[in-house]
Every structure is written in C-alpha cells, then in structure tokens.
Amino acid sequence: MSIQEQTPVTDPQTDTATAPEPTAPQGVREAVLAAASAARDAQPALARLTRDRKDAVLLAMAEALVARADEIVTANARDIEAADAAGIEAGLRDRLLLTPERVGSIAQQLRDAAALPDPVGEVVRGSILRNGLELRQMRVPLGVIGMVYEARPNVTVDAAGLALKSGNAVVLRGGSAALHSNTALIAVLRSVLAEQGLPEDLVIGIDEHGRDGVGVLMTARGLVDVLIPRGGAGLIARVVENSTVPVIETGTGNTHILVDASADLEAAADIVVNAKTHRIGVCNALETLLVHRGVAERALPLLAERLAAKDVTLHADDTAQEILAAAGTAARVVPATSQDWETEYLSLDLAVKVVEDFDEALAHIRAHSTGHTESILTRDLESQRRFLAEVDSAVVMANASTRFSDGGEFGFGAEIGISTQKLHARGPMGLPEMTTTKWIVVGQGHVRP
Structure with a gap:
C-alpha cells in the first residue's frame, strides 16, 4: 500500500502511535544502501571458507572481545549514563548493561557457535531419480541479513557470529540507546575480519543513521535478503508493516x-x-x-x-x-x-x-x-x-x-531470536534457521524427452 494509506505504527522507543514511515534524507539513503551493497559484495567470500576456517574466525573474535573488554565496558558506560538520565526502565537497563563478566559471556557465545555443526552444505534430502539424475536439496546461506534491534549489545555479537557461521553477511542496527556499545563491539569484530584476511563489510553497522536508516534498510530489497526485527512491539510492528524486504518476525513475549x-x-x-x-x-x-x-x-x-x-x-x-x-x-x-x-x-x-x-x-x-x-x-x-x-x-x-x-x-548455542511466525522458522532460531536451501541436480548428458 502507499505511504498515504498506511496505518500508524508504534514508535520503538516510546510505544506510542507514529505517523506513516517518512522519507529518509538523501544522504542517509545513499549511506545505508552503500552499506547493504558492501555487505552483499563481501558475502561470497564466506562461500569459499571451510568450517574450520569459519570457526577460527569466531574463536579469534571471542579472544579479541575479552582482550578489549575494558574498552567495550567504557563505551557501554556512556550509553548507561544517557539511559539513566532518560529514566530507562529497569528491564531495558539490564539488557543494555555490559560488565567484563557479560562481555566474557558474549565471547563464550561465539565459542559455543564455533563448536556447533556447520549447517551449510547439509543435505536435507536427496535421491537418484528413475532416469539417473542425482538430486539433492542442500542448505545454503540466506545471503545478507539485516538485524534491527533495541538496547541489546549482546545481540550485536550473537547476530554477527551466527551470520558468519552460517555463511551470511549482516547489517546491524542496534538503536540509539546502545550506540556507543554497538560501535565498540562492531569495531572489534571488523578488526578481526581484517586480520583474518576477510572483508570487514561482512559485519557492518548503521546505527549512526538513526531511525531514518531503518526506513531505508526496510526497502533495500535486492541488497538485503531478509530482515529480522528483535525488540519491543513497536519496533516489530514498524518493520513488519513497512518493509518490502522479507521479514522473519520475532514476536513480543506475552x-x-x-x-x-x-x-x-x-x-x-x-x-x-x-x-x-x-x-x-x-x-x-x-x-x-x-x-x-x-x-x-x-x-x-x-x-x-x-x-x-x-x-x-x-x-x-x-x-x-x-x-x-x-x-x-x-x-x-x-x-x-x-x-x-x-x-x-x-x-x-x-x-x-x-x-x-x-x-x-x-x-x-x-x-x-x-x-x-x-x-x-x-x-x-x-x-x-x-x-x-x-x-x-x-x-x-x-x-x-x-x-x-x-x-x-x-542446545542450539546462541540464537538470533525467537520467531513467532509460521513460515521458514518458528521458535528459537539457531544456525539452521539462518539458511535456506537450493536444489543440486547432476546429470550425465540428460535431456528431457
């Protein structure tokens, strides 16, 4: 439906009704589309990696997070100070808070993901047809995943780790309340990618573009393969109701x-x-x-x-x-x-x-x-x-x-969210839910009669 016909949605910060999705400034639109395009260009590099190589990257990221925990906690303190000044609710503050122990737990999630089986290449089903054609349905990455979430710095790392393990690039928008925390975390992850000889843009953040940036990401069809909103009812409603990119809906928990x-x-x-x-x-x-x-x-x-x-x-x-x-x-x-x-x-x-x-x-x-x-x-x-x-x-x-x-x-390891929809994924979403499938057909000169 057109913008004029859209019903009001709920603001992710205030849970109050808002006007239909506004048009983003041209500069923001160009920057977000450039980020999504860079992620798409980077993603094929993961297709060339073995499981051992992907796991080594995740383990290196875990070590880097622990080594730079003080830097991350210091950045988080700026977000906590702003949250306290704004009177943030206790539950939201708890999700936002990072301590050295929590950074260690986030790093452990990457180690846990590294220990999990790689879903990419798994044969879901297959057979040899009566005419001799070999047929296999195989798990493959979704491609570029857009994550939109609120005040949850741990999701920044969980989403990046799960995306990389399952062969996907990821564009992250974690909300203004966690801007400094997410910026610090993404900087650590990107530095490890560079050290490992991989494109930094496999993990890319767009927090600095604010709410307008989310609006652009939601319409980046062709650059972003799927959007996953994770947060309050307002955020999820905004993405589901306005996105032209396919959405995996992670619902609120009443x-x-x-x-x-x-x-x-x-x-x-x-x-x-x-x-x-x-x-x-x-x-x-x-x-x-x-x-x-x-x-x-x-x-x-x-x-x-x-x-x-x-x-x-x-x-x-x-x-x-x-x-x-x-x-x-x-x-x-x-x-x-x-x-x-x-x-x-x-x-x-x-x-x-x-x-x-x-x-x-x-x-x-x-x-x-x-x-x-x-x-x-x-x-x-x-x-x-x-x-x-x-x-x-x-x-x-x-x-x-x-x-x-x-x-x-x-027992799935880190999850990217809990899906409340009924298509593709439902319930806690682990590595298999970060993939789709394609059919592999091998013949020996077969032609259809």
Whole structure:
C-alpha cells in the first residue's frame, strides 16, 4: 500500500502511535544502501571458507572481545549514563548493561557457535531419480541479513557470529540507546575480519543513521535478503508493516502459565517465581498467570506471598482480588484492566486471572497470546495433552518455567531470536534457521524427452 494509506505504527522507543514511515534524507539513503551493497559484495567470500576456517574466525573474535573488554565496558558506560538520565526502565537497563563478566559471556557465545555443526552444505534430502539424475536439496546461506534491534549489545555479537557461521553477511542496527556499545563491539569484530584476511563489510553497522536508516534498510530489497526485527512491539510492528524486504518476525513475549486444578502447588510456586523474576527484561519472562478456579483459594495466597518476596505487583482480576483480600496477603495488588491481558511488562508486574475451567484458560490464551511461549502446571495427563496439542504458540510447555524457551537452553548455542511466525522458522532460531536451501541436480548428458 502507499505511504498515504498506511496505518500508524508504534514508535520503538516510546510505544506510542507514529505517523506513516517518512522519507529518509538523501544522504542517509545513499549511506545505508552503500552499506547493504558492501555487505552483499563481501558475502561470497564466506562461500569459499571451510568450517574450520569459519570457526577460527569466531574463536579469534571471542579472544579479541575479552582482550578489549575494558574498552567495550567504557563505551557501554556512556550509553548507561544517557539511559539513566532518560529514566530507562529497569528491564531495558539490564539488557543494555555490559560488565567484563557479560562481555566474557558474549565471547563464550561465539565459542559455543564455533563448536556447533556447520549447517551449510547439509543435505536435507536427496535421491537418484528413475532416469539417473542425482538430486539433492542442500542448505545454503540466506545471503545478507539485516538485524534491527533495541538496547541489546549482546545481540550485536550473537547476530554477527551466527551470520558468519552460517555463511551470511549482516547489517546491524542496534538503536540509539546502545550506540556507543554497538560501535565498540562492531569495531572489534571488523578488526578481526581484517586480520583474518576477510572483508570487514561482512559485519557492518548503521546505527549512526538513526531511525531514518531503518526506513531505508526496510526497502533495500535486492541488497538485503531478509530482515529480522528483535525488540519491543513497536519496533516489530514498524518493520513488519513497512518493509518490502522479507521479514522473519520475532514476536513480543506475552507469555502465560496456567496453574491447573491438579497442579503441585509447591512446585508451581517455584516455577512461577522463576518464570517471572529470574530475569524480567526478556521475552520469555512470565507476564500473565492463569489460575484454575478449583485451586485458586489455595494457590493464589501461596503464589502471592512468594511473588511479594520478589517485589512483584499483581494486576489481578476481580476474583483474584477477592481471594487475596480474604487471605490477607502482603502482596501489592492492583485491579487488572483489559490492557493488562495484552501487556508485555518487562518489569516486576504480573497479570493474574482466575479461570473457571480449562476451556476458559485456552480461550484466554488464544485471545491474548503473542504466540511466543505458554506453559501448563498440572498432574493431569489429559489436561497436559490438550494444552500441548491445542495451544498454538512457538513453544508450548508442561511443568516447566517459560525461561527455558531459549536457543541456548535448547542446545542450539546462541540464537538470533525467537520467531513467532509460521513460515521458514518458528521458535528459537539457531544456525539452521539462518539458511535456506537450493536444489543440486547432476546429470550425465540428460535431456528431457
């Protein structure tokens, strides 16, 4: 649709409605397209590398990050200072913060990626046809990947590492809040590429071009093969609704846990507290708790006390409020509004609803889930079976914390995001999801009769 016909989208920094996508200044447009073109020109160099060679590059990058950790942390301190002055939310600040230990963890992600099998060249299926033609479907790189994300410096390295291992060049736009951090990280990665005799433009950043730069990247069809947005609802909506480049949508995490009538309440309390408070600023953190009416009067006071110890505020529906008031809980309880069922808080807030039965729980999840991760806590095998079969999210669990919805926890190594779409990739995206396939056909002078 034309720009005039586009509906307003949500600003990635403020989550408020914005006007349709503006036209970028000519200088920004030229610079971003030049960056994408440079990445495209650089990408074939990876096709000539063996797995051992790619792994050596990743390991060298890991060593360089550790060696230059002080430089990276110093750059990050500038971003943190600006974030604090702007009153950034606690969850977002936590994602932005880099320490020497976190830089070490980011470097370890590269080592982990190096240890993983190389997906490029894997034969997905193949056969010899009746006429003697040899047919193979083989994994190949996507080409040039554009990553658009917010205040997550670790994504800069994860995306670069996964892209390189899977044979892709990557154009990175990590947002103004992490400008200095991302600039420092990309400088380290590019220096290693140069030292290894590879084009620096296999990893290239466009943060300095700001929001306008994202708009250009979204229309760089023919130079960029796929865009992956990773961040808040506003950012993802902007990219999905305005991009002419194909998009792999990584959705927001309005995740649910259902405490079923048969749940082990002590185990449920441990799981709920872990899912909500283990790390609040991530997409697999619990945001909505559903409690079956048959167990609510026993479960809610226990859960509330455990959550109160972690300073969680409960946004409770009428029934949950009545039960908690009668129990005299010390938890902070506020009335839930319809907006609470749609909210990814990324904070110490939790929506709480009492459902009359299992079917109401499923209906609520269908109506409000973002398709990321849902879990049921139950000892009833039929309830477990129905939940796993009927809930249509990328990751569906039973008797486990939603915090396990993660590529690293799944054994994939570093992930580039968790896809909530249904085409090509769904759930945690590791190396295989960074590839597509092509058909290899080998004949001996065959002609079609």
